[in-house]
Amino acid sequence: MKVLMFGWEYPPHVFGGLATANFGITQGLHAQGDVDITLCLPHPFGDEDRSACKFVAMNSVPIAWREVNHDYVQQRVGNIMNPDDYFRYRDHIYADFNYMNVNDLGCMDFAGGYPSNLHDEINNYSIIAGVVARSEEFDIIHAHDWLTFPAGIHAKRVSGKPLCIHVHATDFDRSRGKVNPTVYAIEKDGMDNADCIMCVSELTRQTVINQYHQDPRKCFAMHNAVYPLKQEWQDIPRPDHKDKEKVVTFLGRLTMQKGPEYFVEAANMVLHRTRNVRFCMAGSGDMMDQMIYLAAERGIADRFHFPGFMRGKQVYECLKDSDVYVMPSVSEPFGISPLEAMQCGTPTIISKQSGCGEILTNCIKVDYWDIHALADAIYSICHNESLFDYLSEEGRKEVDLITWEKVGARIKDLYLKTLGWK
Structure with missing residues (x-):
């Protein structure tokens, strides 16, 4: 089976949770042994793990004819894509796109990540998808999240092949209901044109059915998983905090979707009962300054740390150094970070509004708005060694069985x- 897959980011260049999920899904499909994946990315860097799929660098696919020799193409794009593919794609340009901002190879540049002109990049990506879809052989199309839905639709119209879309989040999750009409329209168009809709949780599936008016028969819950820890991350020791200060961690985007203010308010309540706890709020986002001010207003700034955005090994060092991990999301389609924390043996508290809660048992679940219950849970884990040991050991065992191969x-x-x- 051959799959044409449209993604937006891929490790080690992580701009959000989509990269981790895209990596896990390609690896899990590759493990089936008879699935060949061609993965399109707007701006690959050349250092990605390419063991599971063939990469197409969309910023190296020509949409305007240029007379160039093989050596020059090799020099320009050889680190991210096979130069022979450039010439093969050049033979399938389907319109005159010279009016667009193309470079000397007839290709469009992409910033990578989520730039200010994101909607322009989404449109450009979908135009290039037409060239790729005319050039590649495939049986089915798989598009990840709204960023790539227009590309998936274009590929379907060009090829006549069925389209599967993967909903990792909706704008209802990102905006607390204050939906961006442009994003909603792109999401709904993708869903309307899809033959199969994969949702990262039943929570998300219900949003797709009820808010986007989709046929339940083509909507399926497809929970995420977690990859085994790399050996170098397994070797990171867990500090012994027994009879010492405890560390409670929030790790994620500091945006309203993630509920960071509930973490700060719960921390304030815990610190009124004990001063033997430090709180770590790792990540970046538009609520960073607001959270720093809130911690200062509550008089707990001396117990709060804001280390900023973390990636790779830093994440696992932070998780292993923590006694409790908290994800108080207001609306979390899935949430892979609690699984990563449990992998590290860190007891975890998640909101009941999190998709991952549908498959996790050995963690504590509270309503995101119930800061009293959240504070009680944090305090209990920090001061009850038996509870800490149980959640640490059983949580690790549970998550070890949630694999991308099964997904x-x-x-x-x-x-x-x-x-x-x-």
Whole structure:
């Protein structure tokens, strides 16, 4: 089976949770043994793990004819894409795009990540998808999140092949209901044109059905997973905080979706009962300054740390150094970070409004707005060694069974049903 997949980011260049999920899904599908993936990315860097799929650098796909020799193309794009693919794609340019801002290879540049002209980049990406879809052989299309839905739709119209879309989040989750009409329109258009909709949780599936008016028969919950820790991260020691200061961590975007203010308010309540706890709020976002001011207003700034955005090994060092991990999200379609914390043996508290709670048992769940329950849970884990040990050990065991290979098998099964091969 051959899959044409449209993604937006991929490790080690992580701008959000989409990169981690995209990596896990491609690895899980590759593990099935008979799934060949061609993954399109707007701006790959050349240092990605390419063991699971063939990469297409969309910023190296020509949309305007240029007379260039092989050596020059090799010099320009050889680190991110096979130069032979450049010439193959050049033969499938389907319109005159010279009016667009193309470079000397006839290609469009992409910033990578989420720049201020994001909507322009989404449109450009979808135009290039037409060239790729005319050039590649594939059985089915898989598009990740609204950023790539227009590309998926274009590929479907060009090829006539079925389209699977993967909803990792909706604008209802990102905006607390204050939906951006442009984003909503892109999301709904993708869903309307999809033959199969994969949602990262039943919570998200219900949003897709009720808010985007989709047929429940084509909507499926497809929970995420977590990859085994790299050996270098397994070797990171867990400090012994017994009879010492405890560390409670929030790690994620500091945006209203993630509920950072509830973490600060719960921390304030805990610190009225004990001063033997430090709070770490790792991440960046538009609420960073607001959270710093809030901690100062509550008089707990001396117990709060804001280390900023973390990636890779830094994340696991932070998680292993923590006694409690908290994800108080207001609306979390899934949330992979609690699984990563539990992998590290860190007891975890999540909001009941989190999709990952549908598959997790050995963690504590509270309503995001119930700061009293959240403070009680934090205090209990920090001061009850038996509870800490139980959640640490059982949580690790539980998460070790939630693998991307199992997710890959379920996705392959959906592919087969969508294609009518099963």
